[in-house]
Amino acid sequence: MSQPNRIFLYGASGHAKVICEILESQHCIPHGLIDDNPLVTSLLDYPVYNTLEQASFSSDDHFIISIGNNRIRKAVAAKLNGVQFASAIHSSAIISPRAAMGEGTVVMSNVSVNVHSNIGRHVILNTNSSVDHDCVIADFVHISPNAALAGNVKVGEGTQVGIGACVMQNITIGKWAMVGAGAVIIRDVPDYAVVVGNPGRVVKMNQS
16 A cells, blocks of 8 residues: 655554554555653664654654554544544555545554445554454544454444454444453443453443
């Protein structure tokens, strides 16, 4: 896929390392990273700047928010209002040409996204996850490694589907919910719910 000339990552942690390698798999070299920790000066030999001003970015440059926490990623997106965002899709991912992908979204290795799925902005589709046909994934969602969504699943803003979780077809998961690792979701999940187990059950409600 075509990429802009200069991409900066916002956040310099383990998640950023993975995104750097995704960009490298696309033959696109990150220009640098931005992180407010003054002790971090480089990551994978790429320079880390502590402020946007130090990065000396221009209006033609693009950003990817390399922060795994969904709420923080949303806050940073608001802070960077007005900049251009790029996406990062690993060369091994299989994305249907009839699927839609929002800006700032990161797709890691061996991910599958099937026909007519709609992936929102600043979403993370993590390693080996699977999104089947006609799914709708809202902004700032994180689908964790090895999680699998069957067809026509809807996931609300900011929700995390935990590692190895399975969601059966036609399920709706609300916004800012948490689906635990290995959970099996066979019924709809309300907004802000924390769901664990097989079958999945609500164990508590997060604050809005």
